[in-house]
Amino acid sequence: NAGVTQTPKFQVLKTGQSMTLQCAQDMNHNSMYWYRQDPGMGLRLIYYSASEGTTDKGEVPNGYNVSRLNKREFSLRLESAAPSQTSVYFCASSERPVMEIYGYTFGSGTRLTVV
Amino acid sequence: SQQGEEDPQALSIQEGENATMNCSYKTSINNLQWYRQNSGRGLVHLILIRSNEREKHSGRLRVTLDTSKKSSSLLITASRAADTASYFCATVLYSGNTPLVFGKGTRLSVIA
Numbered sequence: 291n292a293g294v295t296q297t298p299k300f301q302v303l304k305t306g307q308s309m310t311l312q313c314a315q316d317m318n319h320n321s322m323y324w325y326r327q328d329p330g331m332g333l334r335l336i337y338y339s340a341s342e343g344t345t346d347k348g349e350v351p352n353g354y355n356v357s358r359l360n361k362r363e364f365s366l367r368l369e370s371a372a373p374s375q376t377s378v379y380f381c382a383s384s385e386r387p388v389m390e391i392y393g394y395t396f397g398s399g400t401r402l403t404v405v
Numbered sequence: 406s407q408q409g410e411e412d413p414q415a416l417s418i419q420e421g422e423n424a425t426m427n428c429s430y431k432t433s434i435n436n437l438q439w440y441r442q443n444s445g446r447g448l449v450h451l452i453l454i455r456s457n458e459r460e461k462h463s464g465r466l467r468v469t470l471d472t473s474k475k476s477s478s479l480l481i482t483a484s485r486a487a488d489t490a491s492y493f494c495a496t497v498l499y500s501g502n503t504p505l506v507f508g509k510g511t512r513l514s515v516i517a
Contacts, residue, residue, distance in 0.1 A: 294447075321504075323504055323505075325507070330509060331509060332493060332507045332508055332509035332510055333448075333493070333507040334507075335504055335505075335506070338504050340502060348504070380447055380448070382448075386502070387497075387502050387503060387504045387505075388435055388436075388497050388502055388503075389436075389438075389453070389497070390435075390436060390453070390455065391453065392450065392453070393438050393440065393450030393451075393453055393495075393505075394448075394450060394505060395450070396447035396448045396449070397447050398446055398447045399445075399446070399447055
């Protein structure tokens with residue numbers, strides 16, 4: 291089925307470890323996004339890529355880096371994980387950031403725990 | 406900072422009743438969208454209303470937008486147990502080419 295695929299679905303890290311969250315979409319979308327979801331906080335934008343070759347910071351970029359590997363793939367890297375980065379991470383994609391008919395398509399999320 | 410703020414935070418109703426959720430936002434918008442999130446899943450786009458529209462329907466969903474009050478409401482008619490989920494409003498700011506900004510959500514429980 292067409293959509294956004296995130297890996298892994300679950301991950302436990304120790305403080306200071308690094309990891310990369312992977313995201314791939316097969317809808318030929320230009321724009322991709324990383325959000326984090328914390329209880330009572332809704333979704334907050336970490337980074338986004340409006341088009342292949344560009345990336346921009348969102349509301350909460352500290353402690354993260356991203357790579358738009360190609361049009362399909364957008365990865366999120368935690369260089370030195372901290373307990374404050376315990377969260378559910380969602381990748382999403384769309385034709386462009388400002389959509390006037392359709393919304394964003396979301397992956398099923400990565401549940402990350404940092405101990 | 407959060408642009409949209411949903412109200413109430415949680416809502417519990419009986420199957421067959423209507424559910425109304427509200428969203429207020431702070432700055433001018435290009436459009437406003439509503440999403441549903443079932444427990445442990447990703448968000449699913451429900452409906453989009455542009456800033457020059459006042460009301461929009463999709464199946465059992467009715468969305469209104471009042472730009473003078475900077476508010477929107479989502480009405481789900483004849484609720485079903487399967488409607489149990491969290492519902493989020495998300496806004497596209499009027500200026501710039503910036504991504505969606507989400508509210509904190511309303512958790513809806515529909516009791517059979």
